[in-house]
Amino acid sequence: MQEIRRKYVIPGDKIIEGNFRPLSNVIRSGNMLIATRIGIAEVGRDGAKVIPLSGVYIPRVNDLVIGKIIDHSSLSWEVDINSCFSAHLPAQDVFGRDFSPARDDMSKHLAIGDMITARILAFDRTRDPMLTLQEKDLGKIPRGELLKISATRVPRLIGKRGSMIQTIEQATQTRVLIGQNGIVVVTGRNSEGTKLAVRAIRMVEEEAHTANLTQKIRALLNVPETTQEQAPNTAPPKSQEVETAIEEVEEELEVEKGEKL
Amino acid sequence: MSSSRRSAIIVEHLRKQQMWDAISKSKRLDGRDFGELRPLEIELDIIKKANGSARVKLGDTEVIAGVKVETGEPFEGLENKGALIVSAEVLPVASPHVEPGPPDEETVELARVVDRGIRESEMIDLEKLVLVPGKVVYTVFVDCSVINADGNLFDATSYAVVSALLSSKLPVFEMQDGKVTDTGRTQETPITTIPVSLTAVRIGDVVLVDPTAEEEACMDARITITTNSKGEFCALQKGHTGSFTIDQIKKAAEASRVKGEEIRAKIVELTGYGK
Amino acid sequence: MTQTRNLIDENGKRTDGRTIDELRPVKIKVGVVKNADGSAFIEFGRNKILAAVYGPREVHPKHMALPDRCVLRCRYHMSPFSTDTRKNPAPSRREIEISKVMREALEPALILEDYPRAAIDVFVEVLQSDGGSRCAGITAASVALADAGINMRDIVAACAAGKVDDKVVLDINDTEDKEGGADMPVAYMPHLDQVTLMQLDGVLTPEQFSECLDKAIKGCRMVYEIQKQALMQKYFGNELELKEEQ
Numbered sequence: 192m193q194e195i196r197r198k199y200v201i202p203g204d205k206i207i208e209g210n211f212r213p214l215s216n217v218i219r220s221g222n223m224l225i226a227t228r229i230g231i232a233e234v235g236r237d238g239a240k241v242i243p244l245s246g247v248y249i250p251r252v253n254d255l256v257i258g259k260i261i262d263h264s265s266l267s268w269e270v271d272i273n274s275c276f277s278a279h280l281p282a283q284d285v286f287g288r289d290f291s292p293a294r295d296d297m298s299k300h301l302a303i304g305d306m307i308t309a310r311i312l313a314f315d316r317t318r319d320p321m322l323t324l325q326e327k328d329l330g331k332i333p334r335g336e337l338l339k340i341s342a343t344r345v346p347r348l349i350g351k352r353g354s355m356i357q358t359i360e361q362a363t364q365t366r367v368l369i370g371q372n373g374i375v376v377v378t379g380r381n382s383e384g385t386k387l388a389v390r391a392i393r394m395v396e397e398e399a400h401t402a403n404l405t406q407k408i409r410a411l412l413n414v415p416e417t418t419q420e421q422a423p424n425t426a427p428p429k430s431q432e433v434e435t436a437i438e439e440v441e442e443e444l445e446v447e448k449g450e451k452l
Numbered sequence: 453m454s455s456s457r458r459s460a461i462i463v464e465h466l467r468k469q470q471m472w473d474a475i476s477k478s479k480r481l482d483g484r485d486f487g488e489l490r491p492l493e494i495e496l497d498i499i500k501k502a503n504g505s506a507r508v509k510l511g512d513t514e515v516i517a518g519v520k521v522e523t524g525e526p527f528e529g530l531e532n533k534g535a536l537i538v539s540a541e542v543l544p545v546a547s548p549h550v551e552p553g554p555p556d557e558e559t560v561e562l563a564r565v566v567d568r569g570i571r572e573s574e575m576i577d578l579e580k581l582v583l584v585p586g587k588v589v590y591t592v593f594v595d596c597s598v599i600n601a602d603g604n605l606f607d608a609t610s611y612a613v614v615s616a617l618l619s620s621k622l623p624v625f626e627m628q629d630g631k632v633t634d635t636g637r638t639q640e641t642p643i644t645t646i647p648v649s650l651t652a653v654r655i656g657d658v659v660l661v662d663p664t665a666e667e668e669a670c671m672d673a674r675i676t677i678t679t680n681s682k683g684e685f686c687a688l689q690k691g692h693t694g695s696f697t698i699d700q701i702k703k704a705a706e707a708s709r710v711k712g713e714e715i716r717a718k719i720v721e722l723t724g725y726g727k
Numbered sequence: 728m729t730q731t732r733n734l735i736d737e738n739g740k741r742t743d744g745r746t747i748d749e750l751r752p753v754k755i756k757v758g759v760v761k762n763a764d765g766s767a768f769i770e771f772g773r774n775k776i777l778a779a780v781y782g783p784r785e786v787h788p789k790h791m792a793l794p795d796r797c798v799l800r801c802r803y804h805m806s807p808f809s810t811d812t813r814k815n816p817a818p819s820r821r822e823i824e825i826s827k828v829m830r831e832a833l834e835p836a837l838i839l840e841d842y843p844r845a846a847i848d849v850f851v852e853v854l855q856s857d858g859g860s861r862c863a864g865i866t867a868a869s870v871a872l873a874d875a876g877i878n879m880r881d882i883v884a885a886c887a888a889g890k891v892d893d894k895v896v897l898d899i900n901d902t903e904d905k906e907g908g909a910d911m912p913v914a915y916m917p918h919l920d921q922v923t924l925m926q927l928d929g930v931l932t933p934e935q936f937s938e939c940l941d942k943a944i945k946g947c948r949m950v951y952e953i954q955k956q957a958l959m960q961k962y963f964g965n966e967l968e969l970k971e972e973q
Contacts, residue, residue, distance in 0.1 A: 199963045201955060202836075202873050203881035203918040216878065218838070225918065227838060227878040229962050244962050246876020247764055247783055249842075261462050271462070275783035275845040304465040316843045317794070337466045343876065376466065400963065499855045500773065502808040512761050516854060518808020541816055544802065545779035545850045547762050551787075552802050552850070554817070595807035595816065597852065599777065600760050 196234045199400075200226035200241060212238030230343075231400060244400060248274045248342035248372040250311050250320040257332070257370030258322065260305045265292040268301055270309070270322060273339065273372045278320040280309065285324055306332040306376070308368060332368065335376040336385055340396040342373035347399040348392060355395065355405070362412035363388040387412065454557055456693070460549035461669035468670065475658055482511075482664065487707060489662040489715070492611070494722040496619045504620025504641070506723070508612040511664065512602035514546075517594055517612035519620045519641075523583065523632045524591040534581025534589045538567035540596040540609050547601040547665075565689045566596070566610045566649075569678035573647035573686040576617065580642040583627055590625065592617075592641075603665040606676045606689075610649040611719060617641050618725040646719065647686060648712040649678040652704050659700055661707065675701065677708035681716065685709075734903055735892045742903065743772075747896040748942070750886070750949050755867065755957035757874050765875025767957070771863035772900055775855040778867035780875040782847030797842035801830035803864055805853040825861050832865050832885065832914040832924035838878040847877060858901035859887045862912050862950075865924065870954050874961070881916035882954055883923055886946030888913070888939045890931060895938040897946050909935075913943035917951045 200206060206217060206224045213219050216228040217239050226232050230243040250256070250272065258270035258278060267279045286295045301307065307322075308329050314320040324330050340348065349356050349369060360367055365379035365388040375392060379385035391408055398404050409415075471481050478486065490511030499505035502518035527535055540563040544552045555563070570576070581590035594616060596609045621638040653663040653671035660667055668674070672694030678687040685705065690696065696704075720726060735741055745751070751772030760766035763779035786792040803825040807814050818826075833849065849872065851864040862885035869883040889899035890909035904910055909929025915922050922944075931939055 199959065201882065201958045202879035203916070205918065218880065220880075220919070225880070227880065228876055229873055229958060243876055245765070245874060249783075259462065259464050275842065276785060302465070304462055304468065306464050306466050332466065334469060335466055336470060337464055499775070499808050501811060501855055501857075505808065516806070518806065520808050520813035522813060539807070539816065541806075543804075543850065543852055544781075544848070545760055545763060545766070545777060545852055548781050548784065552804075593807065593813045595813070597806045597854070599852075600762055602761070 198232050199230075200232045201229050202227050204232070206232045206239050206241075207234050214238040214240035216241035216243055243343045245341060246343055248272070250274050250276065250278070250314045251371070252311055252314055254311045254371040255308065256311060256322075256372040257306060257308055257368060257374035257376060258372075260301050260303050260307065262303065263297050263301075265297075268297065270307070272320065272322075272370075273342070273374055274320075276319045278309075278311070278322050280307075280322040280324065284322070301331060306337070306374075308332060308370070332376055335368070335378040336389060338375045338377070338389060338392060340373050340375060340392065342371065344396045344399045345369060345371055345373060347404070348375075348395045355408070358405075358408065358414060359388055359391045359412065362414050363391070367392070459669055461665060463666055463669045467666065471655075471667075471670065475656075480660060481666065486658060487661050487711065489711070490664075492715070492718060492722070494611070494615050494719065496615065496723060502616075503622055504616045504618075506612050506615035506619065508608050508615060510604060510608040510611065510662065512600055513598075513604055513608045514600040515596055515598050515605070515608045515612040517596045517609070517616040519616050519622075520593045520595070521620075521622050522591045522593070523588055523625055526582070526586065526589045530578075531586040532582055533578035534576070535591040536567075536571060536576060536578060536594070537591065538570055538594045538596075538613060539563050540566060540598065540605075542598040542601060542605065545600075546598045550601070561689070561691070562605055562609060563596075565606055565676055565687070566613060568687040568689075569610055569647045569649050570594075570613055570617075573645055573678065573680040575614070575643060575645055575647050575680075577642040577644050581622075583625055583632065588627070588632060590622070592622075601665060603663045603668045604651050606651045607649050607662060610647070610678070611715070614646060614648070615719060615723050618643065618646070618719070618723045643725075645680040645682070646716050646725075647678050647680050648716045648719070649676055649687070650704075650708040650711050650715070651676040652707070653692075654694065654696060654700060659704060661711065675704050677705055679709050679712040683709045683713070732906065733892055734907060735894065735896075741891070741896065741900075743900055745898075747891075747894055748945075750898045750946055751900065753866075753950060753953050755870055755953055757870055757957050757961040763871070763875075765871040765873070765877070767867045767870035767874060769863050769867040769870075771859060771866070772898075773855060773857035774853070774860050774863045776860060776863050776867050777852045777854060778864065778871040779850050779852075780847065780868070780871040780877070781850075782875065782877065783842040783845035784848070786844065786846040792844045792846070795840065795843050797837075797839040797844075798846040799830055799834055799837065799839060799849070800846060801826050801833065801849045801851070801868070803829050803851045803853070803861065805856060805860075809853045809856045825864075828924055828926065829861060829865055829868065833868060833872065833883055835921065835923045836869070836879050836881050836883045836916055837872065838880060841878045847872075847875075856901075858899055858904040859912065861885070862887050862914070865914050866950055866954060870957060873958055881918045881921075882951060883914050883916055884947040884951035884954060885912065885914035885924065886943055886950050887911060888943035888946060890929060890935060890939065895935055895942055897942050909939070911939045911943055913940065913947060915944055915947035917948055 228243040230241045258272040262269040309322040312323040363384040368376040493509040495507040504519035624637040674691040765780040865885040891907040914924035
């Protein structure tokens with residue numbers, strides 16, 4: 192294994208001393224690297240970071256988000272993306288360059304209360320995030336069950352290369368749309384499947400920091416253990432379970448930004 | 453001056469779809485029946501410095517009421533009665549939509565409607581709280597702080613006030629040499645009846661009891677009705693910008709009596725009143 | 728304030744039975760207000776105080792936003808039933824002053840440059856007050872800020888020390904506050920070793936001043952341990968030690 196050291200931290204806690212690069216949620220104070228959030232601190236070859244366990248979603252360019260239309264001016268829609276800033280979606284993005292407020296009725300297309308999947312096109316310290324729907328699979332969400340989870344748990348819910356969410360989808364016959372901003376929409380053929388998917392998602396949210404979450408989810412969904420996620424090519428040592436658990440957490444938590452449509 | 457304004461909460465169209473789906477099966481988003489209340493929890497005596505206090509949770513809505521008794525002048529025209537002042541504040545901790553500052557029209561309405569239910573029902577026998585008629589009477593302050601707002605602040609606040617009063621230990625004052633003195637003894641609040649309020653909202657053609665914040669954001673109109681222990685009506689307030697049919701009002705009134713009896717029994721049980 | 732009666736008896740016990748170096752019992756519960764982004768409820772002796780944080784969030788009105796950092800707004804407010812005599816709900820001058828010193832106590836710990844053009848609102852509501860409520864409020868507010876996931880340089884812990892019967896004592900209660908000789912509330916960041924709030928009310932000799940400050944800092948460190956435990960408990964449950972990689 193690489194030299195990854197991990198521990199639970201709260202703001203102000205010292206992570207490690209020495210010449211490490213401070214990455215997300217870490218600052219340098221003299222010779223010490225300090226955590227600035229509650230979460231799991233990780234020290235690796237590229238530096239020290241803290242994977243946060245709480246906090247409002249802060250927009251990032253290229254993130255896929257699920258938003259709610261809350262207002263519109265003559266030129267754009269205002270979209271609530273469950274963050275500290277409202278985003279805006281220019282009318283031109285939807286109607287095209289020759290958009291005319293007199294001719295094109297904005298609320299017929301997207302009304303207040305409508306939910307959309309969108310991508311963040313632009314965002315910086317001087318202006319509100321700008322969204323686009325110009326991509327396959329983006330646009331108004333026609334139906335589904337809506338949930339809000341903490342944005343910090345989204346990587347865990349997606350899993351490495353989508354493994355966690357795919358497990359849930361397959362076991363419950365549902366399709367789950369996940370926004371990086373913590374908004375999730377579940378659509379399924381039958382209501383039992385949908386309800387079970389919702390329970391599984393809630394369980395991931397609550398136990399994101401624990402090591403044997405994948406097993407618990409599998410148990411909830413009645414999915415048999417597969418060999419894919421076991422330690423690939425080591426002879427079983429005495430602490431096989433611990434090794435497997437650590438690897439799971441490693442795999443899941445390494446995902447900073449999973450993508451899922 | 454009161455003016456129209458946009459709703460603070462905009463309900464997602466997906467949630468509205470789900471709500472209508474549920475309504476078609478006679479259920480609500482949280483699985484309740486139309487006439488069902490959320491779980492009610494009452495904790496007493498949480499503020500030791502108050503003469504009585506209660507923390508009520510109605511679903512996720514949470515309110516704390518505290519009773520403080522002092523002495524003062526009676527209200528004009530009510531020389532032979534103690535003074536009762538019920539106020540309420542929706543604290544900025546309670547919701548992202550509350551601005552700190554002087555009470556807005558919704559908070560003022562909340563306080564006055566809750567006060568009306570207690571006052572008009574004559575829950576407290578204020579004639580027993582007089583020291584010198586026309587000059588010195590007991591002043592009973594009941595102050596409510598809403599800690600978490602998830603709909604139906606009217607009922608949660610009212611139950612908190614009622615519970616706090618039922619469990620209060622009021623001081624016993626006496627006049628000695630023309631001055632008010634606290635004898636150190638305590639008395640129970642002189643109770644004549646237990647008012648219970650019930651709030652319902654109309655969404656489309658259905659009327660739902662004990663709305664959540666989300667249901668309130670979808671409502672066309674709201675009605676709060678208070679009944680006393682004899683099942684008589686003592687206070688009523690219709691709210692919001694929509695309307696009710698006469699039939700809906702009569703049904704809501706009947707539900708307030710019937711449901712009110714159940715809730716009264718629950719409050720008596722949870723506060724241990726009369727034991 | 729000149730004292731009129733003895734507040735420490737011949738066995739060294741104070742009005743509530745404590746010794747001069749003893750902190751009142753402190754309990755903190757994290758995440759108690761469902762709607763808030765972060766929250767904490769603290770019982771500090773007989774103080775019962777609720778702190779809730781909303782943020783980062785949009786600033787209303789928009790012109791109040793700052794271009795390069797976050798706006799921090801703090802409100803300290805006492806419920807009418809929180810004191811011996813009923814308090815009028817409108818903000819008093821005391822509450823306004825405490826709101827200000829509280830904001831100034833918390834601001835150094837927050838990395839406000841991380842949230843330009845946004846606001847962080849901290850609401851501290853005193854449900855029952857018994858001396859030292861501003862320290863208890865700051866303590867709860869820090870925990871609520873961490874719970875809300877705001878980037879912080881350190882946690883802020885607060886505790887007061889004072890003078891009673893001409894002795895310097897830790898964490899004065901309501902009676903000692905009203906009848907004692909001095910009251911010094913202090914807020915402190917334990918890792919950075921920095922004081923962010925300090926006030927004094929009363930008369931202290933230079934030696935007593937030093938002793939009082941040292942005692943208050945000691946109290947802050949004790950309070951910090953309780954804050955840390957409360958946060959670890961909520962987020963990590965019983966697994967206080969993450970399995971370390973070999």
